[in-house]
Amino acid sequence: MDKDKVKILANRNFYKKNFIGSKTTWTFNENGSKLNIKTKWFGINTANSIINVSSLGDGSFVGKGFMLQKFYLEDNTIKSGTMYLKEVSE
Incomplete structure (x- = not known):
């Protein structure tokens, strides 16, 4: 069930910049x-983490790694705490 919700x-x-x-x-x-999270500052990798993701339902998810991180998906935006990440089209 949970696997279908994270699809x-x-x-x-x-x-996000x-x-x-x-x-x-x-x-x-x-x-x-x-989920692979990468952060760069002045072209230097400052973070690179892989986190397992589970669905909480209704567009809410939680990343399970060193700490639990709850985030929300609304249309093409992820909201995580005070940070908003926009979807990148490839």
């Missing part, structure tokens, strides 16, 4: 169950 995230990429120039990219795998 909406499959093969999607989301991006903040005011100090760091860039964050969220890339979901082919079935949406894993």
